[in-house]
Structure formats: C-alpha cells, structure tokens
Amino acid sequence: xxxxxxxxxxxxxxxxxxxxxxxxxxxxxxxxxxxxxxxxxxxxxxxxxxxxxxxxxxxxxxxxxxxxxxxxxxxxxxxxxxxxxxxxxxxxxxxxxxxxxxxxxxxxxxxxxxxxxxxxxxxxxxxxxxxxxxxxxxxxxxxxxxxxxxxxxxxxxxxxxxxxxxxxxxxxxxxxxxxxxxxxxxxxxxxxxxxxxxxxxxxxxxxxxxxx
Numbered sequence: 313x314x315x316x317x318x319x320x321x322x323x324x325x326x327x328x329x330x331x332x333x334x335x336x337x338x339x340x341x342x343x344x345x346x347x348x349x350x351x352x353x354x355x356x357x358x359x360x361x362x363x364x365x366x367x368x369x370x371x372x373x374x375x376x377x378x379x380x381x382x383x384x385x386x387x388x389x390x391x392x393x394x395x396x397x398x399x400x401x402x403x404x405x406x407x408x409x410x411x412x413x414x415x416x417x418x419x420x421x422x423x424x425x426x427x428x429x430x431x432x433x434x435x436x437x438x439x440x441x442x443x444x445x446x447x448x449x450x451x452x453x454x455x456x457x458x459x460x461x462x463x464x465x466x467x468x469x470x471x472x473x474x475x476x477x478x479x480x481x482x483x484x485x486x487x488x489x490x491x492x493x494x495x496x497x498x499x500x501x502x503x504x505x506x507x508x509x510x511x512x513x514x515x516x517x518x519x520x521x522x523x524x
Contacts, residue, residue, distance in 0.1 A: 326358035337491035344459035383411030391419030
C-alpha cells in the first residue's frame with residue numbers, strides 16, 4: 313500500500329484544525345480584521361494566497377487576477393475598505409472555471425444568494441448592490457498589508473466561520489505541526505473535563521480560587 317496516497321492534504325489538515333487553533337499555533341500576528349466574515353455559514357478556504365489591490369469602486373484588478381492567479385489559489389483583494397459590489401455571480405462562475413479556491417475581500421460583494429447556492433467560499437467586509445468601474449489596476453500579485461496582516465503570493469490563507477488568518481509560507485510546516493500537537497493536547501483536556509476535572513485544575517490556575 314502506498315501510504316502517500318492516504319496522507320491528508322494540507323487543506324484537509326487545516327480543515328480539521330480550524331483557523332482558531334492555527335492562529336494560536338502560528339505564534340505570529342496572522343489574524344485578519346474580524347470584520348471580514350464568511351458570506352454563508354460553513355464556508356472554508358485553505359489555499360495559497362494571491363494578493364491584489366483594487367481602487368475604490370473599481371474591480372479591474374480582479375479581472376486581471378483571474379487570468380494570472382495559479383489554479384488552486386485564493387484571491388485576497390484589498391479595496392481600502394471601500395464597500396461596493398466588486399464581485400458577484402459572473403465573477404464566481406469565472407473563478408470556478410479558472411480553478412480559484414475562493415475570495416477574501418475587505419470590500420463588498422453582491423449576488424449573495426447565487427454565490428451561496430454555488431457554495432463558492434467568499435469572505436467579505438460587506439454586501440453592496442453598487443456596481444464598479446474598470447479603469448485602474450494598482451497592483452496584481454504583489455505583497456501588501458491586508459486587514460492588518462502582511463500577505464504575499466504563496467502564503468497560506470485559512471478562512472472559516474471563526475475568521476481569516478494568513479500564515480507566511482516559511483512558517484506553514486511548523487504551524488501545522490504545532491497546531492496538531494495543540495489539538496491533541498486539547499483532546500486529552502476535554503476528556504479529563506468530561507470526567508470531572510476543572511479548567512482551573514488543568515490550566516494550573518488553582519491559586520485563583522482564593523483570590524477571586
């Protein structure tokens with residue numbers, strides 16, 4: 313038997329751990345602004361980031377990125393927090409055809425019902441019916457700061473109902489290893505809790521009983 317065939321993929325390992333555990337395991341400031349939330353419950357992304365910048369109310373960079381981004385990557389779109397309908401059903405269909413894993417944008421999107429029906433993972437700051445122009449493309453594929461976190465092409469982005477994190481490419485292996493060790497430790501702790509132990513005992517906080 314070829315054990316490599318049964319080795320969990322990076323995305324599968326991230327899905328088991330979740331963004332919160334990976335954030336704790338990373339040990340770096342990797343948590344994106346919590347106002348950027350999943351468009352529909354249960355949306356999940358674990359993929360290589362492809363960053364781009366849109367001018368306020370202008371989505372030309374997205375159209376360019378759909379031709380340039382590697383298959384399997386997630387578009388990470390900075391709009392300067394400007395809320396407009398940068399993305400909708402048409403771009404969702406185009407992204408699916410291009411093999412894009414999802415969208416994370418600090419601006420707005422529209423066609424929410426259609427995107428949810430297609431189960432395409434989108435994380436956005438807001439929803440807006442306002443359309444956009446196509447007149448400028450400030451940056452496509454270049455490093456930037458997104459939601460307070462540095463991001464470059466190839467960094468690992470993980471997004472779920474708890475939030476969005478971006479792990480530098482050089483720290484991915486160590487973060488996954490630390491995350492799995494943390495999850496195993498928490499599994500033991502939860503077993504002990506179900507048998508009557510308390511969090512004060514297990515976390516070495518007993519001394520606070522007399523102080524509180």
